[in-house]
Amino acid sequence: xxxxxxxxxxxxxxxxxxxxxxxxxxxxxxxxxxxxxxxxxxxxxxxxxxxxxxxxxxxxxxxxxxxxxxxxxxxxxxxxxxxxxxxxxxxxxxxxxxxxxxxxxxxxxxxxxxxxxxxxxxxxxxxxxxxxxxxxxxxxxxxxxxxxxxxxxxxxxxxxxxxxxxxxxxxxxxxxxxxxxxxxxxxxxxxxxxxxxxxxxxxxxxxxxxxxxxxxxxxxxxxxxxxxxxxxxxxxxxxxxxxxxxxxxxxxxxxxxxxxxxxxxxxxxxxxxxxxxxxxxxxxxxxxxxxxxxxxxxxxxxxxxxxxxxxxxxxxxxxxxxxxxxxxxxxxxxxxxxxxxxxxxxxxxxxxxxxxxxxxxxxxxxxxxxxxxxxxxxxxxxxxxxxxxxxxxxxxxxxxxxxxxxxxxxxxxxxxxxxxxxxxxxxxxxxxxxxxxxxxxxxxxxxxxxxxxxxxxxxxxxxxxxxxxxxxxxxxxxxxxxxxxxxxxxxx
Numbered sequence: 001x002x003x004x005x006x007x008x009x010x011x012x013x014x015x016x017x018x019x020x021x022x023x024x025x026x027x028x029x030x031x032x033x034x035x036x037x038x039x040x041x042x043x044x045x046x047x048x049x050x051x052x053x054x055x056x057x058x059x060x061x062x063x064x065x066x067x068x069x070x071x072x073x074x075x076x077x078x079x080x081x082x083x084x085x086x087x088x089x090x091x092x093x094x095x096x097x098x099x100x101x102x103x104x105x106x107x108x109x110x111x112x113x114x115x116x117x118x119x120x121x122x123x124x125x126x127x128x129x130x131x132x133x134x135x136x137x138x139x140x141x142x143x144x145x146x147x148x149x150x151x152x153x154x155x156x157x158x159x160x161x162x163x164x165x166x167x168x169x170x171x172x173x174x175x176x177x178x179x180x181x182x183x184x185x186x187x188x189x190x191x192x193x194x195x196x197x198x199x200x201x202x203x204x205x206x207x208x209x210x211x212x213x214x215x216x217x218x219x220x221x222x223x224x225x226x227x228x229x230x231x232x233x234x235x236x237x238x239x240x241x242x243x244x245x246x247x248x249x250x251x252x253x254x255x256x257x258x259x260x261x262x263x264x265x266x267x268x269x270x271x272x273x274x275x276x277x278x279x280x281x282x283x284x285x286x287x288x289x290x291x292x293x294x295x296x297x298x299x300x301x302x303x304x305x306x307x308x309x310x311x312x313x314x315x316x317x318x319x320x321x322x323x324x325x326x327x328x329x330x331x332x333x334x335x336x337x338x339x340x341x342x343x344x345x346x347x348x349x350x351x352x353x354x355x356x357x358x359x360x361x362x363x364x365x366x367x368x369x370x371x372x373x374x375x376x377x378x379x380x381x382x383x384x385x386x387x388x389x390x391x392x393x394x395x396x397x398x399x400x401x402x403x404x405x406x407x408x409x410x411x412x413x414x415x416x417x418x419x420x421x422x423x424x425x426x427x428x429x430x431x432x433x434x435x436x437x438x439x440x441x442x443x444x445x446x447x448x449x450x451x452x453x454x455x456x457x458x459x460x461x462x463x464x465x466x467x468x469x470x471x472x473x474x475x476x477x478x479x480x481x482x483x484x485x486x487x488x489x490x491x492x
Contacts, residue, residue, distance in 0.1 A: 002046065006059040006072040009043050009082065010125050012036060017117040020110050029113040030097050036117060037090040040124070044086035048079040052479070058130070071191060073130035077334075077483040081127045081257045084338050088249040088345055089120045095458030096242050098451065099352045103240040104152050112152055116246070119145035123254045132180045132190045132266075135258060136173065139222070142254075143169045146247060150239040161234035168221060168231035175218030182211035196266050203271050212276070215262055223255035225319055226289025229312045236308035241352030244304060248311055249345035253337050256318055260334075263322075264487040273325050282323030287417055289316035294424035298431070303351055303361045306428055307344065310387060313421070314340045317402060320418070324405045330484035332401030335476050339386070339394035339469065346383040346462035350376050353451035353459060363432065368441030370433075372448050375456060377436050379463040384429040386466040389422045393470040397477065 016036040020029045050057060057074040074082070093116070104112055122142025126135055147169070151162035184190055186207050187198040202208050221228040232252075236244045263272045272278045293312035300306035318340070321333030353376045354369065355361055370377045386393035399418060406415040450456060469476050 002050070004059075005043050005047055005050075006057060006074055006128055007061065009040060009047070009128060010072075010121060012043075013040055013117045013121040013124070017114050017121065020114040020117065024110045026101075026106070026109045027097070029110050030093070030100075033113045033117055034090070034093045037086070037093045037120065040120070041083075041086040041090045044079075044082040044124075047074050048076075048083050048479075050074075051076050051079045052482075070134060071130035071193070072128050073193070074128060076479060076486050077260065078127045078257065080334065080338070080479050080483055081254065082124060084253060084341055085120070085123050085127065085250050088246060088341055091345070091458050091461050092242060092246045092249075092349075094461075095245070095349055095352070095455050098356060098455055099240070099242045102356050103154065103242070105154060108152050112149065112240075115145040115148040115152075118142075119149060119246070123250055126254050127257060130192050132183065132192055132195060134190075136177050136180060139173055139176065139258075142251070143173065146251065149243040149247070150235055152243070153238065153240040155238050157234075158238040158240075161238040165231045165235045168228075172218045172221035172228075175214045175221070177218075179211045179213075179215035179218060182207050182214070186211075192261070192266055196268065199267060200271070203275060209276075212267060212272075216278075216281075219255060219259045219262065223252050223259060223319075224312055224315055226285055226292060226312060226316060229289070229293070229315075232312060233305055233308040236311070237302060237304045241304075241348065241355050245345050245348035245352060248307070248348055249341040252311070252315055253341055256315070256333075256337060260322065260487060269325065269488060279323045279325060282319055283414070286316040286320040286323055287414070289313065290320070290417075290421045291424070294421055294428070297428045298424065300428070301363045303363060303366070303432065304348075306363075306432075307347055307351070310425070310428065311340075311344060313425075314344070314387075317398065317418070320414075321402050321405065324402075324409065324411070324414075325488075326405050326408065327481070327484045327488060328401055328408055329405030330487060331477065331480045332398055332405055334480040334483050335394075335401065335473075336398035338476055338480070339398050339466070342394060342462050342465040342469065343383045343386040346379060346459060346466060347387070349455070349459040349462060350380040350383065353455050356451050356455070357448040363435055366432065366435050367439040368436070370437035372441065373450055375450050376459070379459050380436075381429075381433060382463050383466055384432070386470065388425045388429060391470075392467065394466045394476075395470075397470060397473055401477075 013036055023029045023032060051074055059072040061070045100109055100112055119142050122138045125138030129135060147162045147166045151159050186202055187195055189195060224232045236248055290313045293309045297306050297309035318333045318336050321329040351361055358365055386395040389395040389399040403415045403418050
């Protein structure tokens, strides 16, 4: 059974998605989807354990060995991402019933769980496949289901946001497909390991250069790297809260993984960073993105939009580490990929709890909320402190490694800019804290109670993770270090 875990990771949620259509009943589909997500989480944990103990796992579909057949390959890099996506998938589903009942029409509930499992399937498939064309296939599965998830809300602006996301996502996917097609034209293979061995002899080819350019632009759009981020704020802002929490914690993270996979293990470090000097593109855009997005976040009155711009800034931190191209910086990027999912997931789940009770994410309506919903606001503040990078939170761990990497290379201005950018995060988080704790509730504000138990449990699982992994870093940093070494080694 364990030898089939790579394919079961995909098959189980994929087959389960249409079952939700047949079940149809709200609580039944939720219970079934939750069971599936927990099974996926267990499989991801077992795969990571196997990889850490025994090394990479290669699984040939239909006993057709690579490169002739499709290969699923699990190494320390994608095993870590698989675990991340699976954790978020399970926690968000545990949280879902009350939030879905509030923000999604009753007759669409089964459609939500169907699309959710399809999106989960797509994200897991992107991560685990060892075939370049399969990356595109699973990318489209996750993207199409994401568009549906965003559009399910009662707010009609969600339809516009989903359409905008569809247009931009389609452009990004087209660029990626063209890049993959050009690589196939030159090498005659789609297997990633095979591509990595054949491409070095073709690095001087203009076709390969064009393929690389198309892939970089397409992946940058998908991961919302500044200035290709314009689809993200509306997608996060107008989607139902449970959808926002899931996508914010997983979709861009998986896209970043794809970027790492193609750049480091297929094209190689020498080609991307020495021949083409990709760092001159990544470093300034990452830093500009951090400051621009953080500055825009300060002036937002919609909490979801504020956190959306914060996500763009955090993506900037991750890509900054990629651009610095060292074991320390990549460790910081990979650990921040995990850490940001935990803290941003916790923040959006807290926002969903508040949305359920007061029906608003407008900052003005959060006056006195620290006294009216103290448990939820406590979780929001703790995750906000992690976003700033306060010691003993996961945000501090990530930024510490990025600053250390910059100083190791003598780039003290970059280290200084990372520290300065944290001050901007202090400002926009403080605006929320000030409103919730230091302003009295508006006259006539109704009394509210805390969100239902399951919503609070889910919220505090991720909030607790931001504190636990901020103190006990052996798992996250340990795995991230091994993943960074793996990527820099250029191994498949």
